[in-house]
Amino acid sequence: MKTIFRRELKSYFSGMSAYIIIAFMLCVIGFFSSYYNFTQGFPIIEISLYSVVFIYLILVPFLTMRTFAQENQDKTMTLLYSLPIKTSDIVLGKFFSTITVYTVPMLFICLYPLILSLFGKVNFLQSYLFIIAFYLLGVALISIGIFVSSMAQTQVVAAVSTLGALLFVYLLPDISMMLPATPVASAIAICVIVLLISCAVYFLTSNLELSLYIAAFGCVAVWVVYFIKKELFEGLIQSILDKLALFTRIDTFLNGICDITAYVLYLSIIAVFLFLTVQALERKRYN
Numbered sequence: 091m092k093t094i095f096r097r098e099l100k101s102y103f104s105g106m107s108a109y110i111i112i113a114f115m116l117c118v119i120g121f122f123s124s125y126y127n128f129t130q131g132f133p134i135i136e137i138s139l140y141s142v143v144f145i146y147l148i149l150v151p152f153l154t155m156r157t158f159a160q161e162n163q164d165k166t167m168t169l170l171y172s173l174p175i176k177t178s179d180i181v182l183g184k185f186f187s188t189i190t191v192y193t194v195p196m197l198f199i200c201l202y203p204l205i206l207s208l209f210g211k212v213n214f215l216q217s218y219l220f221i222i223a224f225y226l227l228g229v230a231l232i233s234i235g236i237f238v239s240s241m242a243q244t245q246v247v248a249a250v251s252t253l254g255a256l257l258f259v260y261l262l263p264d265i266s267m268m269l270p271a272t273p274v275a276s277a278i279a280i281c282v283i284v285l286l287i288s289c290a291v292y293f294l295t296s297n298l299e300l301s302l303y304i305a306a307f308g309c310v311a312v313w314v315v316y317f318i319k320k321e322l323f324e325g326l327i328q329s330i331l332d333k334l335a336l337f338t339r340i341d342t343f344l345n346g347i348c349d350i351t352a353y354v355l356y357l358s359i360i361a362v363f364l365f366l367t368v369q370a371l372e373r374k375r376y377n
Contacts, residue, residue, distance in 0.1 A: 094175065094183025098157075099190055108191045111153055115195040118145050123202060133210035135202045136220040140344050143224075143337050146231050147260060151252040153192065154235030157184045158371075159248035167374070177371045181236070181364060188232055196225050213346070220343040226356035227336060231256060233363040240367045259336050266331035273323035277316045280327065284308035294369040 102108040123138040132138075161167045170180055203217040235252040242248035258265075269275060285305055292301035316323055332338075336359065339352040 091175075091179035091183045091186075094180055095187050098184050098187035101156075102187065102191050107152075107156070108194075111149060111191055112195045115145065115149060116198060118142055119195075119199060127202075127206055128209075133206055133212055135199075135206060135212075135217050136344050138202075139199070139220065139224045140340065143227070143340070144260075146228055146337075147253060147256050149192075150228070150231045150235045150256060151249040153188060154232055154239050154252060155242075155245045155249040156239070157188060157236050158240040158367075159242040159245045162243045163245060178368050181240075181367050181371065185233065185236055185364060188236065189229060192228055192232060193225075196221070196228075216343075216346050219348050220340065223340045223343045223349075223352055223356075226353060226360075227340060230336060230356040230359040230363075231259075233360045233367075234259075237363045237367045237370070240370050262331055262335040263338050266328045266335070269327055269331075271325040271328055273316065273320045273326075276323040276326040276328075277312055280312050280323075280330075281309045284312065290366075294366070294373060296373070 119138065119142055122141050123135065126132045126138045126141065127135065158167070161170065200218070200221060203212050203214055203221075206212050207214075234255055235248075238252045238255055239248040242251055269279065288301040288305035288308070291304055292298060295301075333355070336356070339349065339355060342349040342352065
């Protein structure tokens, strides 16, 4: 893993990509911070960071598009597969090198509450809990981008696909509001999710029997519960989508509430998508 990590990190900083990412992130956050914290006089960094969550829609595709898509484009994945390195080490090496680039501007952002404290009273605990949530949101989105990159054959396809995936996540609360809240609509939506999961299982394992079992058992279970206790499905799909809306989970931190479940969600997303990336590459490696 260390070899891959050093190789990828050197690749980032030997070109301009790492410097562009760091400068872009610091400039955008600095602009919003100067407006809200100095022009408007808000003594909290949270409102500045909350206003720039959209930056991830641009930053993450640009940061992650090269992780695996470039290897696929340059036909060098075969070389990586031939090395005595586990697939998980390849994924983790690329993941940590990407996170390192992302962490550099975040370290500068950690100084903002200290700077603001020179001009007024700052709640350091609240500020740093929000910064941690903001940071983990970025890491979770990066893990999604790396997974998408592992499936793409070119960097352009990886960037566009990642943008589409993140835009879907960003608009998830609006999509949730447009869906009907009736029990039958929730049951149908959950069945669709079960079918998508079974398709993902088949794609990753090529085990048709297992994927069909998951689809059949899952859908039957949903409808059995629906007919036994229909009221459980009232607004259920909206509740699920709201819980999975990564961008809005930091809202509670803005209000001074430490939402541990948001941290757990971000860490779970990171683990799930790194696992999916490893499985997708394992499938390619041995096929």
